[in-house]
Amino acid sequence: MKHLTIDGHSFYNMIVNACNRLEEQKEFVNSLNVFPVPDGDTGTNMSMTFRNAVLEVNGSKNSTIGEISKKLAKGALMGARGNSGVILSQILRGISNGIGNAEIVDSEKFSHCLMEGANFAYKAVMRPTEGTILTIIRSAGESALKSDKTDITELLEEVCKFSEETLNRTPEMLPVLKKANVVDSGGTGLLIILKGMYEALKDDLKVELNGEIKTSKTVKTAGVNVDEEIKFGYCTEFIIHSNEADVTEFRNDISKIGDSMIVVNVDDITKVHIHTNDPGLVLSKAVKLGELSKIKIDNMREEHREVLGLKTEAEEKSGFNEVSTENENKKYGFISVALGEGISNIFKDLGVDRVIEGGQTMNPSTQDILSSINEVNAENIIVFPNNKNIIMAANQAKELAEKNVYVIPTTTIPQAITCLAEFDYDGEAKDNIEKLSDAIKNVKTGSVTYAVRDTEMDGEVIKENDILGLVEGKIKKVGNNVYEVCEEIIDSMIDDNSELISIYYGKDSNKAEVDKLVKKLEEKYSDKDVQCSYGQQPLYYFIVSVE
Secondary structure (H helix, E strand, O other), X not given: OOOOEEEHHHHHHHHHHHHHHHHHHHHHHHHOOOOOXXXXXXXXXXXXXXXXXXXXXXXXXXXXXHHHHHHHHHHHHHHOEHHHHHHHHHHHHHHHXXXXXXXXXXXXXXXXXXXXXXXXXXXXXXOOOOOOHHHHHHHHHHHHHHOOOOOHHHHHHHHHHHHHHHHHOHHHHOHHHHHHOOOOHHHHHHHHHHHHHHHHHHOOOOOOOOOOOOOOOEEEOOOOOOOOOOOOOEEEEEEEEOOOOOHHHHHHHHHHHEEEEEEEEEOOEEEEEEEEOOHHXXXXXXXXXXXXXXXXXXXXXXXXXXXXXXXXXXXXXXOOOOOOOOOOOEEEEEEEEEXXXXXXXXXXXXXXXXXXXXXXXXXXXXXXXXXXXXXXXEEEEEEEOOOOOOHHHHHHHHHHOOOOEEEOOOOOHHHHHHHHHHOOOOOOHHHHHHHHHHHHHHOEEEEEEEOOOOEEEOOEEEOOOOEXXXXXXXXXXXXXXXXXXXXXXXXXXXXXXXXXXXXXXXOOOOHHHHHHHHHHHHHHOXXXXXXXXXXXXXXXXXXXXXX
């Protein structure tokens, strides 16, 4: 159908149809992920971002195109997930900026809006890479500006054709795409959106939004899980100041009288956290190593009863009511992204105020992170994204927040744990941020997962379901035994300066085999501290680090 102009009603149907098409094809977009690991979430992130944007305008079909585009941009900004989602939100923001307060747009105006979308997207990325979604939106804008079509339907047809030709050339622009024999996934998602808009305009469709949107879950870390059976009742935390503390022997000693143990040594400071039934015994062992400070002991059974609304007779008679510190303004607050109940609990034990469930395959949105920021009452709020695909959304939330927020660009769980262990609560924010930014550089991180498809990378033939060992995000080992692969990547990470090996095993790992691996590593690296925790993370059999 011919359209010399498009109004709000037409634009509404265009974006709703595009949203539905992207939802239908998101798994195909996911399948184009270059790495054969179960993190192919570009399609999911773009679909959820765009759906959040469209939900913002749902029911606004009688509004002007300017009003709809502004709401669309706002919804995308708040719902942006992952790098592809953040870039998509900036594209929509640029398009909205180009439309302004217009009631209708013609082909010339629409062309400039597409180019404005490209301009905003490029500005949002510190180091733009060609052969990605950025290239596709720029190609769309440039082709639109060069076109002499006055019919917007014909214009969009040309734009889609030119964008698809550009997408098919992305393997020539990015060697990694060529090696994997795929086109860019983000660019594919954008092309689906453009084609969905063209289809609605061409066929004059009247479209309703399909499907539902999922949201990330934020966990308040104050208190305890009311469904959790408390085996060890006292959460015990303290610091040992000593230059000569035998951390390995101390850790092995107290491991017999508690669980949820974390013992981290940095120079002359050792931070200790443990759940135990005898905090006095733990402290008596610790004081033999050096001076103790910042001792904190919480009765978790008492907290558990308070959550349930129950009290012992002694507690009732005492008339003592502990004052909640939930609303007290403190100097520092922490937000961390994590996937896996065990890892979430570790962050809770290290003092994180809000844990946002997410990570691989489920990146939290800008709104998820911003909501957590708003819930934390602190002078300085520090966010740990723990995934390279979440950093942009975290920074976007920081810009939207009306609080003093710092984003530490952590790309792995162990980096955040190290940051928390080294944090100086008495220090100034600026000094802490510099310290943490340096600290993450000293953490080597590896992981063990499985291949989701056949491929070839760096001359290595990979078959679906092969066990993959990654170090700093790069495939270093391909095998068929989870525990052997884990041992081999740890071996490759060890050097003369290594002191601590941390292991977080996933919910699909076998505890008996994990124990064998830990024992073997302790014997092989007797001069190093080996710590193992049940992370309960999905998809990844192991997350490991060496410091």
